[in-house]
Amino acid sequence: MERKLAAPSVAQDLTTIAEGNADPEPSLEPEAVLSRLRHDLNNPLTAISGLAELLLMKEEALSEVGRKRLQMIIDNCARMSQRLKQATLQVSGSASSGASPSDPGRRATE
Secondary structure: OEEEEEEOOOOHHHHHHOOOOOOOOOOOOOHHHHHHHHHHHHHHHHHHHHHHHHOOHHHHHOOOOHHHHHHHHHHHHHHHHHHHHHHHHHHHHHHHOOOOOOOOOOOOOO
C-alpha cells in the first residue's frame, strides 16, 4: 500500500523548483524553507530518540554494549537536533540582517 504524506517535503519542493517544473512560491521564503526542513528532520529524530529511550528502560534485557549503543543513539539525536536549531537560528539571523551565513564579518552569537 502506498503511503501518502499530508504535505510535500521540502526536498520535493526544492527539487521541483530546481528542475524548473514550478515557479517558486512566496511560501518558499528562506525562513519558511528552514522551518519546514527543521520540522521534517526533527520529527524522525524525536521518534528515534524516544524509541531508544523506551528500549533503554528495559535494562534487564540489554547487555552493557546494547545500553551503550542506545545511549549513543539518544546522544547523537540530541546533538543533531541542537545543530539543526543552531543552523536555523544562524541562517534566520543572517537573513534578517542581510548578511550571508558565510559572511566572515558576521559574528556568531550561538
